[in-house]
Amino acid sequence: MKKILFFIIPILSMTTLNAADINDNDIETMVETLLSKMTLEEKVRLSYAQSKFSSPGVPRLGVPEVYTSDGPHGVRMEINWNDWGHAGWTNDSCTAFPALTCLAATWQPEMATLYGKMVGEEARYRNKTVLLGPGVNLYRTPLNGRNFEYMGEDPYLASQMCVPYIQGLQSNGVACCVKHYALNEQETFRNHVDVRVSDRALYELYLRPFHAAVTEGGAWSIMGSYNQYLDQHATHNARLINDILKKEWGFDGAVITDWGAAHNTDEAIFNGLDLEMGSFTDGLSTEAPINSYDDYYLGKAYLEKCRKGEVPDSIINDKARRMLRLILRTEMAENRGFGSMNSPEHIAAARRIAQEGIVLLKNNGLLPLATKDGMKILVVGENATRSLCAGGGSSELKPRDEVSPLRGLKERFGDRCTVEYAKGYESGRSMFGMVDELPQALYDSLRNEAVEKAKDADYVIYVGGLNKNHTQDCEGGDRENYQLPFGQDRLITELLAANSNTVLVIVSGNAYDMPWLEKAPALVQSWYLGSEAGHALADIISGDVCPSGKLPFSFAYQLTDYPAHKMGAVGYPGVSPDKLPQPFGGVEGKPMNSAELLKAAVKGWKGIDFCKEPGNGAKRNETEIYGEDILLGYRWFDYFKTKVRFPFGFGLSYTTFSYGKPAINGRTVTVSVSNTGNVAGQEVVQFYVGDDKASVIRPVKELKHFEKVALAPGETKQITYTIDDEDLKFFDDTQHKWVAEPGKFKIYIGSSSKDIKGVVGFNYKN
Incomplete structure (x- = not known):
């Protein structure tokens, strides 16, 4: 002690x-x-x-x-x-x-x-x-x-x-x-x-x-x-x-x-x-x-x-x-130390975490940028200059220095290239239910200016997405739809038509619709990156750092692909109790039965009269059913063989990786991973476990282990995962305990939940 x-x-x-x-x-x-x-x-x-x-x-x-x-x-x-x-x-x-x-x-x-x-x-x-x-x-x-x-x-x-x-x-x-x-x-x-x-x-x-x-x-x-x-x-x-x-x-x-x-x-x-x-x-x-x-x-x-x-x-x-x-x-502990603020180590850590978290979603060879002396780079988008540490509710911050994407890109490319800026769109400021309404003429003017400038640029780097306004990524209110706001889909479409060398950088904490994806040569999923946002983004765009981030959630094609929305208002955001459909009424004050929920889900919830809107416009006592039960996220998309735009665990690199044939010895799974490209990079090797036959419905597979491995060009490493009994269990809500049933399990090794490189079997006897 x-x-x-x-x-x-x-x-x-x-x-x-x-x-x-x-x-x-x-x-x-x-x-x-x-x-x-x-x-x-x-x-x-x-x-x-x-x-x-x-x-x-x-x-x-x-x-x-x-x-x-x-x-x-x-x-x-x-x-x-x-x-x-x-x-x-x-x-x-x-x-x-x-x-x-x-x-x-x-x-x-x-x-x-x-x-x-x-x-x-x-x-x-x-x-x-x-x-x-x-x-x-x-x-x-x-x-x-x-x-x-x-x-x-x-x-x-x-x-x-x-x-x-x-x-x-x-x-x-x-x-x-x-x-x-x-x-x-x-x-x-x-x-x-x-x-x-x-x-x-x-x-x-x-x-x-x-x-x-x-x-x-x-x-x-x-x-x-x-x-x-x-x-x-x-x-x-x-x-x-x-x-x-x-x-x-x-x-x-x-x-x-x-x-x-x-x-x-x-x-x-x-x-x-x-x-x-x-x-x-x-x-x-x-x-x-x-x-x-x-x-x-x-x-x-x-x-x-x-x-x-x-x-x-x-x-x-x-x-x-x-x-x-x-x-x-805390307060009364001896040897507690005094801490520090804004030290060089803190700034370096913020930058490194941002570098490793940025996810490259698409790249047709445009990235990293191959710049030459005298080239013109046009940066477009409000998020290139907007403070993304302000707003958002209780997570708002006052950084000593916030490096914007525009500043970071100018510092990285400005000695060789001309870096210009066009705003492209504007969101205004809104918090806690008050949303600025901006005139359409302003959107048209900003969009037209950006598109015209894009025609003369060697490269366009678009930095848009969501922000921390109310009804965006913000405490106290949810988004209103799955689309990018402020006319960005039209702006992006016109930028891609004006300049085929357009890199899209989307800042968000959520998935979104991508009607322009097919024509986009490069797409970078950024996040709210903090003090070193601009530097970290420039590190990736330039190729100084090889991207290695992987998605922590699935990107579906449309909102109703997510089961919470497929169910209607009873699945999100909730309905008045008297509007609850059967079999979801349940017994008041008791947990719902998993088997009944999954049975309804597997049958497509047929015969259930889902409410499309909260009952009677009520503002109190809405009830919400997690009707997808254990099939959350990729578990749902796997079980129902639903295609997604980008799966859980997905992320590209500037190099390529190959996987050897996995082997299992006892309970230990081994797979070799090689860097087959020309630059050093990191790959996230993901191990999922699936139960072939069980007395209850189980996901096709569930993440149970992962390892991020750094590889030089031509280098190969062996990655191992030893199966634990806990990795095989489900929660039996009839006995109120964790259970691992004897039988055959599969271990899936992949670079995402959809990109499975190999499968091995494992027989479990309890």
């Missing part, structure tokens, strides 16, 4: 710790010592906020306050004590790291460790106790406004990337707060939608990254989400928190609300909530009076119930213990 240091030694000797107390290394002993000296009022006061982003400690005993900060892509600028306004500090600029979609696209756990360590150093320097992240909800719909903050559609990939992030972050003595627990896969109706999902899908998919964060990553806190599950808000949900998180998984940290996610004193007391933040706000804009904190659900109402004897001591002490444990692990 770490040694614990009390920063303040109170002078009230009869009620405070003595030297013998503070010499003990054991955190649990320290927790119990503190607890024995606390009054009821002090215990209760630990459980609710004192400002917008802080909660009190126990001043009398020298227990410091808790200071939280939004993340997870960097440390947010300082916010006012009691409202959402920026405090206006001049020393709170940070290094903006790439969004977590980019981190997931690296398929490199070492990058996650580096990311967590670097952002943790900045949080520590800013004296933050808890960084609110990482986000590990899964990609269920491409309309989700917060997908850019998450790690894709596969729970194994998300788990493998979040665990080292957490460990790197907490190595600085700063707690992560893994979010949003649980089933928060959309922003529409997020404050009240009641999610219905089978236990099998819950355990196999949506809880897997949280389980890994707790049991492998050792997360010190968890954030409860806004939505409901089984008619109860997730932030004080008896089944999610008491039964699963704390009892089944043994989580010993603190459960913290999302801001404004608490709704009920009794549920907050008895259903496992430990720290209440932001009540009486909507989590974004609504303000509360400065004197309102005692009115929180875990404030004076909780204290009064305790005084009346309505709350057992075991519950009072459990909440206090968890908060004390959090503080002892």
Whole structure:
């Protein structure tokens, strides 16, 4: 255990710790010592906020306050004590790291460790106790406004990337707060939608990254989400928190609300909530009076119930213990270090993570650019100059320096080429439901100017896509459709017609329609890349860095290819309970049955009268069914043999790779991978496991292992994967346990979920 240091030694000797107390290394002993000296009022006061982003400690005993900060892509600028306004500090600029979609696209756990360590150093320097992240909800719909903050559609990939992030972050003595627990896969109706999902899908998919964060990553806190599950808000949900998180998984940290996610004193007391933040706000804009904190659900109402004897001591002490444990692990830990901000190491890390996460989706030989002296490069698109660290909701950042794509391209090519710029389109600014309406004449003017300039350029580099406006990639609201906004499809089509040497760079945290793809010679999937966005993009475009990113989610051809949308409004965004079709009504307050859901899905949901719109325009109590059950993402596309535009795990390179014939010896699979091209590169070798025959419906295959391997031209390496029993199991929701059935399994080795290079068989006997 770490040694614990009390920063303040109170002078009230009869009620405070003595030297013998503070010499003990054991955190649990320290927790119990503190607890024995606390009054009821002090215990209760630990459980609710004192400002917008802080909660009190126990001043009398020298227990410091808790200071939280939004993340997870960097440390947010300082916010006012009691409202959402920026405090206006001049020393709170940070290094903006790439969004977590980019981190997931690296398929490199070492990058996650580096990311967590670097952002943790900045949080520590800013004296933050808890960084609110990482986000590990899964990609269920491409309309989700917060997908850019998450790690894709596969729970194994998300788990493998979040665990080292957490460990790197907490190595600085700063707690992560893994979010949003649980089933928060959309922003529409997020404050009240009641999610219905089978236990099998819950355990196999949506809880897997949280389980890994707790049991492998050792997360010190968890954030409860806004939505409901089984008619109860997730932030004080008896089944999610008491039964699963704390009892089944043994989580010993603190459960913290999302801001404004608490709704009920009794549920907050008895259903496992430990720290209440932001009540009486909507989590974004609504303000509360400065004197309102005692009115929180875990404030004076909780204290009064305790005084009346309505709350057992075991519950009072459990909440206090968890908060004390959090503080002892962070603010009161000796040898915690001081952290650092904007160091050269942080900037280099942000650039490297961005380089490794950028995904090359198409290339007909145009990339890397072959420039010559005197060439003209035209950069088009608002995202080439727009700050993409601003906006987006709580993940907004104030970087010390944000290198735009235009700046990065000028710095890389400007010594040999003329680099010009045309905006091409404009989006305006919008936040939290207010969207700027721009005149059509402005769109026409900007488009026509860009197209005319493109005719005279040697190369056109288009940098567009989504942004962090409301109804784009932004907290508090989902996208409205699958298309690129602001007339970009027409602009891209006309640019491609004007200049065949056009490179398309699309910035987004989501998939989108591509009606122009067939005519595009090169397509780069960028993400929100942070401080070093322009440098990292120029590194890829120039060929200084060989692209190696792989997609963490599937790109379908159209929105209704995704099962959440194929189902109609009952699958997204939810319908009034009286509009629920059969067989999806289920039993109130009980998990849904996986077998029934899958049976309906396999039959094409025939005979089910799906609602196309939320019932009666209701704004409360919508119910949503995860009717695709365990067949999320590529699992659905595999099972129903549905073609996708770009599959999960896909990404091109400037070199080529060949795979040898895989072999299996016992439980160990071996495959050789060779670089058959002319430049050094990295390949992500993916191992999927499939169960040929099972007593339940299972996906065709599921990702169970991956390895990113660096290869010089002509080099060959052997990649191995040893099968574990856990890799073969499914969650049996009739027995409530994980089961591996004897029989034949297949191990698929590929460079994406669709590009399978070899298959070997494996017989399992339990």
